[in-house]
Amino acid sequence: MWAFIDQLVQQGVEDFFIAPGSRSTPIALAISGHPKARTHLHFDERGLGFFGLGCALAKGKPAAIIVTSGTAVGNLLPAVMEAHHSSIPLLLITADRPSELRETSANQTTDQCKIFQNFVRLQFELGASMPQQSIRSKAAHAVYRSLHPHPGPVHINCPLREPLYPVAFDFMQGTPIAIETILTAICAPKELPSKGIILLGRTSETEEALSIAKRLGWPVFADILSSARISDSVCQIRHFDWLLNEAPRPDCILHFGERLTSKRLMEWIGAKPPTQYLHVSPHSHWCDPSHLLTGRIHATIGSTNFYSEIDPTWLALWKTLDKKIDEKLSDRNDHPFTETVAMKVLKEMPFDNWAIFLANSMPIREGDWFLFPKKAKGFFANRGLSGIDGNLATIAGLSIGLNAPVFAIVGDLTALHDLNSLALLKTLPIVLLISNNDGGGIFSHLPIASDPNFETLWGFSHGRSFEHAARLFDISYSFADDAATLTKAVSKALSEGQSHIIEMVTCRKINAVSHQKLREEVLC
Ligand SMILES: Cc1ncc(C[n+]2csc(CCOP(=O)(O)OP(=O)(O)O)c2C)c(N)n1
Secondary structure (H helix, E strand, C coil): CHHHHHHHHHCCCCEEEECCCCCCHHHHHHHHCCCCCEEEECCCHHHHHHHHHHHHHHHCCCEEEEECCCHHHHCCHHHHHHHHHHCCCEEEEEEECCHHHCCCCCCCCCCCCCCCCCCCCEEEECCCCCCHHHHHHHHHHHHHHHHCCCCCEEEEEEECCCCCCCCCCCCCCCCCCCCEEECCCCCCCEECCCCEEEEECCCCCHHHHHHHHHHHCCCEEECCCCHHHHCCCCCECCCHHHHHHHCCCCCEEEEECCCCCCHHHHHHHHHCCCCEEEEEECCCCCCCCCCCCCEEEECCHHHCCEECCCCHHHHHHHHHHHHHHHHHHHCCCCCCCCHHHHHHHHHCCCCCCCEEEECCCHHHHHHHHHCCCCCCCEEECCCCCCCCCCHHHHHHHHHHHHCCCEEEEEEHHHHHHCHHHHHHCCCCCEEEEEEECCCCHHHHHCHHHHCCCHHHHHHCCCCCCCHHHHHHCCCEEEEECCHHHHHHHHHHHHHHCCCEEEEEECCHHHHHHHHHHHHHHHHC
16 A cells, blocks of 8 residues: 555645545555655545535545445545536545455445445556555546546555555555656657657558657657558657567657567566656556556656657668568568468558458458558457457448448458448458468467367367358358468459458468467567
8 A cells, every 4th residue: 555655646636535444444544654644534435525625625635535335434425516517526445345355244235336436537546456556546546537637536446455454564665656647738848869760550640640750760660540650650669569579779769659579578668667658648548558658747648748869770770670671571481371471462552542351360460460451441440348249240330430341351250250241341342351370379379388188178170151141141151261262252242342251261270380380480
């Protein structure tokens, strides 16, 4: 609890309103031991809530309210409702029993997690075993969301296990993290070091991001879902995911837009984080799954004002590495036929005014690694929660919403999951490329692939073909099992522009083994 309270203070929280309780003991002790926290006490939690609300109303800064578990929490509801409707920043820190005591008739134990859900800007649980950095990042996020974009209450539920006293934390230990939050719509000029990198996720401001990269002389790592893929920006490093082994370390990272797909990139950053790591987004959501951000700039990309002294050798170095990987990747033969080879075929296709949808699991990853078509209307995916459900219906909606044809790549389990939605495709200009590797191909890339129960629990071999499904829903159908048949089927389907299913068959084990081999060869 110490790290959480200390970080709240670091983020500008001054006043802590506490009601007595046993389960909240570690929270109260952390606050009372903090030299910069001002404590205010009241025995009645209903009054305590309004006590804190009055203070926050006066100062325009979040007040923290601390209560024990059970009905004490329920007593905060009137103040929380008032804070919600009056836009007053409050942090509701509620002690709770650990999860093993819920639904067991344990004393003073109830479901507190979402008790204020209609009235809070953010609610989360603070896990007892979270690492320090995560706890501090969560504290910074809580304060941020109590103020932006619309002030109001934030609920932090804290399950705490006995012993509650003496507490297990050391006062004054741990280093506060400095999370700078810049909130003005138009940012003051900000100087950055000359060796930086731009991470580009999905955003409506791709052009702005690319022109910042050019101005700074920085390389851009563009995710498949950013439309930068189809730009001819000199700053783009296409094979960033492949060259990280040899890559030099930047002094600064600027992240524009949504989260990126590449896990390898995130691990590389996490292994040696830069001194400055800033996320720029006009949305209020906190995008920092690795808890490494040093700054959050709440602004449109176009309104930022970054500058640096250009070091031309920096971008040139990245371009050289990228070219080397590009040569190694293009210099490959197409045997055996795998999902990777299929991407090489698709990269050359004339997608022009077609939107491209990539289903979760391997299609989005393979796309992120290899898909750089010369033209396309844009790239889309359901990446919020990365589900394999509802993808076919999403594709139908996408085509209607964009009023454009959609070329979609989906795995066989993803297709089976939403098979009913083939009924939506018949009248739409949708080409559905079902990558049938007979089960969950992604799992063959994971260490679990060597488990004796792999096939039953993860592989999920079904032995089905989609030809009958296409016929059932009156959609034309082609089959592909090598580069030539795939090229032919895709070219024909794109030129016809009507609903069409292409079933592409590969073997998931061979896909995984040849991908691994490719990585080893390219990286050696
Ligand atoms: C609704 C839902 N259930 C389960 C998962 C977990 N999951 C992620 S990938 C995957 C396998 C998907 O298989 P497939 O669509 O055939 O694609 P492939 O892995 O072969 O590329 C599963 C089950 C999920 N993401 N969403």
